[in-house]
Amino acid sequence: MAIVGDRAVVCGASMAGLLTARVLSDFYGSVTLVERDALPAAIAQRRGVPQGRHLHQLLRPGATVLEEFFPGVFDELLTAGANVIDDPSLGYVGVGHHVLTQNGPFANPGELLAYSVSRPLLEALVRQRVRALPNVTITQECDVVEPVLGPSNRVTAVRVADRRDGHERELPADLVVDATGRSAPPRRSFAPTVTTSRANSATRST
Numbered sequence: 001m002a003i004v005g006d007r008a009v010v011c012g013a014s015m016a017g018l019l020t021a022r023v024l025s026d027f028y029g030s031v032t033l034v035e036r037d038a039l040p041a042a043i044a045q046r047r048g049v050p051q052g053r054h055l056h057q058l059l060r061p062g063a064t065v066l067e068e069f070f071p072g073v074f075d076e077l078l079t080a081g082a083n084v085i086d087d088p089s090l091g092y093v094g095v096g097h098h099v100l101t102q103n104g105p106f107a108n109p110g111e112l113l114a115y116s117v118s119r120p121l122l123e124a125l126v127r128q129r130v131r132a133l134p135n136v137t138i139t140q141e142c143d144v145v146e147p148v149l150g151p152s153n154r155v156t157a158v159r160v161a162d163r164r165d166g167h168e169r170e171l172p173a174d175l176v177v178d179a180t181g182r183s184a185p186p187r188r189s190f191a192p193t194v195t196t197s198r199a200n201s202a203t204r205s206t
């Protein structure tokens with residue numbers, strides 16, 4: 001694969017962050033994941049993913065992608081206790097009071113294959129695989145504070161703060177991905193910033 005940049009930073013080391021790091025590891029010299037939680041060494045619930053106590057199911061398209069990125073991961077999940085639900089007659093799809101499959105079989109029953117797995121188990125196995133990637137580093141107990149803008153308002157780094165001592169530093173990056181999820185506290189936006197002069201000219205032209 002062609003390397004397109006030296007450094008990528010991914011904010012948040014949950015499912016989206018871990019998978020993003022896996023993809024970017026093919027294209028960047030180094031990838032740093034920044035996570036505010038202390039990541040458990042064992043398979044355990046953690047504060048940053050409150051929904052982790054709920055049962056999670058992984059449907060076929062997601063499972064296919066995971067297996068492609070981490071070959072053999074589903075054998076590991078099944079060995080660790082996950083269940084596979086591959087018999088469509090065991091379930092139905094309903095919206096409100098309307099059962100969608102009332103009058104016939106599913107068109108593509110194979111597509112309904114699902115893995116029933118605890119969220120901490122799934123995340124722990126994926127995290128283990130990502131940790132094993134030679135060019136990926138996970139920085140934990142570290143808050144993403146804000147993006148750092150360079151010339152032309154381009155994001156050139158991320159300011160992070162160590163949770164243990166409050167020490168702040170900047171992590172330079174050619175690419176920054178925000179995967180901090182919906183529960184992330186408000187902070188300076190990663191959204192593209194419009195400069196004052198462009199905003200003014202846009203105002204004048206309308």
Ligand SMILES: Cc1cc2nc3c(=O)[nH]c(=O)nc-3n(C[C@H](O)[C@H](O)[C@H](O)COP(=O)(O)OP(=O)(O)OC[C@H]3O[C@@H](n4cnc5c(N)ncnc54)[C@H](O)[C@@H]3O)c2cc1C
Pocket residue numbers: 011012013014015016017034035036037047048049051054055056057058059142143144145179180181182183184185
């Ligand atoms: C009750 C419930 C049941 C669900 N069941 C399923 C299911 O069966 N199947 C399914 O596929 N999905 C399910 N989901 C959805 C799934 O859990 C979410 O889509 C998924 O967790 C989103 O992943 P994410 O990585 O985008 O964000 P999150 O999992 O929210 O992770 C965000 C990460 O960013 C970190 N973070 C936040 N702010 C900062 C910061 N400032 N600095 C550093 N790190 C930070 C957090 O600690 C966390 O690790 C369910 C959701 C809920 C609520």
